[in-house]
Amino acid sequence: MTFIGTGYLGATYAICYAELGYEVIGFDVDVDKIEKLGKGEVPFHEPGLDEMLRRNLAAGRLRFTTSYQETADFGDVHFICVGTPQRASGLGADLTYVEASVSNLAQHLSRKALIVGKSTVPVGTAEWVEQLVAKHARPELAVEVAWSPEFLQEGFAVDDVMRPNRIVVATKTEWSNSLLHAAHKGVFDLAATEDREVPVVSTDFATAELVKVAANSFLATKISFINAMAEVCEVAGGDITQLARALGYDPRIGNRFLQSGVGFGGGCLPKDIRAFQARAQELGAGEALRFLHEVDLINLRRRQRVLNLAAGLLGRKFGPAGPDLSGARIAVLGATFKPNSDDVRDAPALAVAGMLSRAGASVHVYDPQGMENAKRALPEVEYAKSMVEAVTDADLVCVLTEWAEFRNADPVALGEVAANKLIVDGRNCLDATAWKSAGWTLRALGRPT
Numbered sequence: 001m002t003f004i005g006t007g008y009l010g011a012t013y014a015i016c017y018a019e020l021g022y023e024v025i026g027f028d029v030d031v032d033k034i035e036k037l038g039k040g041e042v043p044f045h046e047p048g049l050d051e052m053l054r055r056n057l058a059a060g061r062l063r064f065t066t067s068y069q070e071t072a073d074f075g076d077v078h079f080i081c082v083g084t085p086q087r088a089s090g091l092g093a094d095l096t097y098v099e100a101s102v103s104n105l106a107q108h109l110s111r112k113a114l115i116v117g118k119s120t121v122p123v124g125t126a127e128w129v130e131q132l133v134a135k136h137a138r139p140e141l142a143v144e145v146a147w148s149p150e151f152l153q154e155g156f157a158v159d160d161v162m163r164p165n166r167i168v169v170a171t172k173t174e175w176s177n178s179l180l181h182a183a184h185k186g187v188f189d190l191a192a193t194e195d196r197e198v199p200v201v202s203t204d205f206a207t208a209e210l211v212k213v214a215a216n217s218f219l220a221t222k223i224s225f226i227n228a229m230a231e232v233c234e235v236a237g238g239d240i241t242q243l244a245r246a247l248g249y250d251p252r253i254g255n256r257f258l259q260s261g262v263g264f265g266g267g268c269l270p271k272d273i274r275a276f277q278a279r280a281q282e283l284g285a286g287e288a289l290r291f292l293h294e295v296d297l298i299n300l301r302r303r304q305r306v307l308n309l310a311a312g313l314l315g316r317k318f319g320p321a322g323p324d325l326s327g328a329r330i331a332v333l334g335a336t337f338k339p340n341s342d343d344v345r346d347a348p349a350l351a352v353a354g355m356l357s358r359a360g361a362s363v364h365v366y367d368p369q370g371m372e373n374a375k376r377a378l379p380e381v382e383y384a385k386s387m388v389e390a391v392t393d394a395d396l397v398c399v400l401t402e403w404a405e406f407r408n409a410d411p412v413a414l415g416e417v418a419a420n421k422l423i424v425d426g427r428n429c430l431d432a433t434a435w436k437s438a439g440w441t442l443r444a445l446g447r448p449t
């Protein structure tokens with residue numbers, strides 16, 4: 001089998017499926033990425049993946065290429081894993097990479113094959129992919145299309161791929177259905193050895209496409225719901241962490257994705273809720289998803305809230321353009337959109353660092369894994385080599401990604417190097433009692449001060 005596009009999704013799948021025993025090729029147009037992967041280097045941070053890559057390269061089950069011909073000749077099942085970023089103009093998804101990869105692959109096929117979409121796409125894309133295949137593949141090959149969305153979470157990607165909590169498949173013929181089943185056999189076999197079952201939902205193209213964006217919309221809504229409650233807690237004097245805990249005990253609600261803080265970011269949730277709204281609008285169902293606009297607004301308001309908390313703690317005045325933070329030195333702890341990742345795409349932490357800097361502060365960012373990506377995405381702030389270096393002489397500290405290093409930091413030791421013991425806990429991840437008893441003034445989102 002082959003995985004076309006070796007970004008986060010495709011590289012992880014290629015490596016994990018080789019680990020499951022399949023013969024795999026990973027394809028990408030990016031020569032650098034392919035060279036790195038071929039040498040055993042994963043181009044992003046994902047726990048457990050490096051070692052697995054090297055093991056499978058050495059075993060000869062896995063290789064990487066930039067050749068469509070080699071890819072087309074190698075596989076019977078080709079998974080399309082390319083990115084579908086937000087369009088430069090508007091909220092919809094940009095399908096340029098889907099179009100290029102499907103058309104090129106289809107042109108190079110010389111035998112019947114199955115092309116399976118995995119990328120997150122607007123509903124209707126699978127039918128369009130079928131038309132692309134019909135246009136570019138030789139008709140006598142009768143190449144087929146199927147859809148099977150993925151649900152992997154960065155930081156847990158290996159387990160999410162090898163041990164998925166469900167598999168969704170949309171196929172149109174018995175042939176493609178049994179081929180896709182065989183392509184997942186490794187996952188089912190692993191589950192059997194661990195006495196688990198992986199539920200399979202077999203459905204139509206539209207539903208398979210919708211499952212993915214519906215799942216991400218639900219997760220985004222859950223996070224914005226708890227953050228909206230945090231806004232109310234702040235004015236009413238409630239404590240969002242206790243409220244979330246109490247809600248989570250109700251099994252109908254569940255306690256996951258109720259962590260209130262500076263909000264969601266990353267390469268998926270923000271862009272997916274926007275693209276879903278744009279697509280629903282095109283289909284005449286815009287009203288049904290209007291609430292997702294509110295979910296987005298609640299989320300973006302969290303960033304402003306951190307800025308305001310910081311200004312309040314520093315005793316700064318608010319002008320018409322927002323607070324003036326000139327002359328203040330601020331340590332921002334965290335740059336990635338969540339811990340155990342080096343991904344800074346749409347990261348709330350980095351967005352807040354930029355806002356603090358634009359308000360006039362001298363901002364010193366430190367992140368355990370995201371420094372290289374952060375420096376490229378936000379070059380206008382300072383970067384420290386360690387947490388202690390960032391906090392040294394800081395007038396204020398903002399914790400914006402809940403890395404273990406920050407959660408477990410020693411408030412006494414940091415208090416000795418900081419200029420002021422002022423801290424904003426933007427992820428409700430610190431032990432407020434410990435920080436306060438070390439003399440810090442701590443403000444958290446949605447909690448009494």
Ligand code: UGA
Nearest residue numbers: 150151152153154223257258259263264265266268337338
């Ligand atoms: C998300 C989904 O969780 C995956 O199921 C999906 O497959 C993936 O997008 C995708 O579309 O490819 P991911 O982007 O890795 O996965 O990140 P999440 O773990 O969902 O976290 C998203 C953001 O929400 C992070 O910024 C995180 O800090 C924030 N978050 C999460 C909260 O603010 N509170 C929470 O309780 C949970």
